[in-house]
Amino acid sequence: MRKIFIDCPEQIPCNPCVHICPVGAITIEGSITNLPKGNKELCTGCGLCVAACPGQACFLVDTEFKEGFASVDFPYEFLPLPTVGMTVKARDNEGQTLTDGTVEAVIQRESSHQTAIIRISVPTKYAYLVRGIKPITDFVKAL
Amino acid sequence: MSDSGEKSYDVIIVGAGPAGLGAAIESGKAGARTLLLDENQKPGGQLFKQIHKFFGSKEHFAGMRGFLIGEKLLEEAVKHNVEFRLGARVWGLYPDGCVTATDEENSLNFKGKKIILATGASENALSFPGCTLPGVITAGAAQTFVNVQHVLPGKDFVVVGSGNVGLIVTYQLLQAGANVIKIIEAAPKISGYGVHAAKIRRAGIQILTGHTIISASGRDQVERVIIAKVDENFNPIEGTQQTILCDTVALAVGLSPRIELAGAGGCEMTYSKTLGGVLPVHDDNMETSFEHILIAGDLSGIEEASTALDEGRLAGCRAAYRLGLMTLEDYTSKKVMILNRLAELRCGPFGNKRMLAKEEIWKKAV
Incomplete structure (x- = not known):
């Protein structure tokens, strides 16, 4: 099951994640600058928070995606979008490439206001380290 | 088109960014005859350059991309009968509430009972x-x-x-x-x-x-x-x-409040390193050393679009109250609500410094 994973380390005034979650799985107690908490029991893995978070700090992780592989859903706002089946460089928060990943889904919803959600599979040990991919830069070269 | 005569308004706002729009919405809503001046051909200030999703709370349109927030605010200002004058560069502000501007061809003269300056910041x-x-x-x-x-x-x-x-x-x-x-x-x-x-x-x-x-x-x-x-x-x-x-x-080495007009208007100035340098002294009603000149947004200290919007709303309400268009009771309840929202934006490791700096400025206004 895909479940919410939040990497929101700093106390900044922000709470769209709380309002977008249809099942109340994300809460911020007290002040708006407090850090959000994700409740994996309640989370249905819909991914609305992944696209809504202005800080791109919400992810979905499925540690049992496939034998030996986890899936990670993350927001992506570059063009061109990757395509399903593509091999991509999976990166951590510092931009270090951890491993190759395979694009499993590219999700675009109108309610996400142009933020796509990309799902990639990676070896399970990287499940909670992957935060994105090296952007596909083909179109930059074409310029 | 020429403007020979002087047009009178209850409230004249200079700068149509988030602070100016917030002020215009509240002042217009209260029934004040409101004029919003901006030197650009398009209102919205920096908002229309912002294509990223904003932080903040629901009241600050958090999660929405900046330019869409700009469109929403504009719509609201228009709904409340705010008059826009674009391409008008304001160059003078006089103690009697006269505002002089130019549209590159004509000299434009306006008179306002209350002036709200929301001139923003310039880049260092x-x-x-x-x-x-x-x-x-x-x-x-x-x-x-x-x-x-x-x-x-x-x-x-x-x-x-x-x-x-x-x-x-x-x-x-x-x-x-x-x-x-x-x-x-x-x-x-x-x-x-x-x-x-x-x-x-x-x-x-x-x-x-x-x-x-x-x-x-x-x-x-x-x-x-x-x-x-x-x-x-x-x-x-x-x-x-x-x-x-x-x-x-x-x-990208910081911003400084655009104080020229406030200076021309004679507003007392102070210095705050945290808030970006020299800025007009103001109280927590956004009033400067001149009761009829109010300020909001980056001019009153470098912060963010969400704080600018709320400071603008506060200034708009204050102007309406001073003009007798809002009861003290109504004003006070709005002020408390807005200041509470601002206090939320000004807490945490980033915001707290700004809160303390703001309180220092307010003390100077007493």
């Missing part, structure tokens, strides 16, 4: 050999190029400064297809929000802290920059120079 420059070469621009200019004009001002960028402006503009340059080679930051750590930094680091951009730009050089335009490590006093360390080939340097 940085002086180094080669800083006048074509290719050295501010981050805000780079943002205007890519997000408003849809033109890349260069190919290979070095961004100077890792505050939120530097981080956001870098992200947007990447979205526009630019190659950002590095961000350099003189401070020992990244100064903007970690989440903004993470967005660009994930994309592979290195943020080099403890480094400054030494010089830019090139034949007719920037072709390379030299950067170096700095010591704890921000002095370059000998032997740490490195050359980076690039064609554009985008400076």
Whole structure:
């Protein structure tokens, strides 16, 4: 099951994640600058928070995606979008490439206001380290 | 078209960014005859350059992209009968409430019972050999190029400064297809929000802290920059120079309140390092040393669009109250609500410093 994973380390005034979650799985107690908490029991893995978070700090992780592989859903706002089946460089928060990943889904919803959600599979040990991919830069070269 | 006579309004607002729009909405809503002046051809201030999703709470349209917030605010201002005068550069403000402007052809004269200045901020420059070469621009200019004009001002960028402006503009340059080679930051750590930094680091951009730009050089335009490590006093360390080939340097080294008009109006000034430098003394009703001149947004201290919007709303309500269009009871309840929202935005490790600085300014107004 895909479940919410939040990497929101700093106390900044922000709470769209709380309002977008249809099942109340994300809460911020007290002040708006407090850090959000994700409740994996309640989370249905819909991914609305992944696209809504202005800080791109919400992810979905499925540690049992496939034998030996986890899936990670993350927001992506570059063009061109990757395509399903593509091999991509999976990166951590510092931009270090951890491993190759395979694009499993590219999700675009109108309610996400142009933020796509990309799902990639990676070896399970990287499940909670992957935060994105090296952007596909083909179109930059074409310029 | 010529304006020979002087047009009178209850409230004249200068600057149609988030603060000015917030003020106009509240003043218009209260029934004040409201005029909103802006030197640009389009209202919205910096909002229409902001293509990223905003932080904040629901009341601040959090999660919405900046330009869409601008559209929403405009719609609301129009609904409340706010009169817009665009392309009008205000150059004078007199003690009797006279506001003089020019639309490049005519001199325009207006008279307001209350004046709300929401003139925003200007970007700081940085002086180094080669800083006048074509290719050295501010981050805000780079943002205007890519997000408003849809033109890349260069190919290979070095961004100077890792505050939120530097981080956001870098992200947007990447979205526009630019190659950002590095961000350099003189401070020992990244100064903007970690989440903004993470967005660009994930994309592979290195943020080099403890480094400054030494010089830019090139034949007719920037072709390379030299950067170096700095010591704890921000002095370059000998032997740490490195050359980076690039064609554009985008400076994101802070903002300063645009105080010229407030100065012309005679408003008492004060200094706050945290809030960006010299700014008009004001109280927590946004009134300056002159009761009829109010201020809001970056002019009253460099913060964010969400704080600017709420400060504008507060100034608009205050002006309406002073004009007798709002009861003290109504005003007080609105003020408490807005100040509570602002206090929320001004807490946490980033906001708290600004809260304390604001309180210092308010004390001076007593």
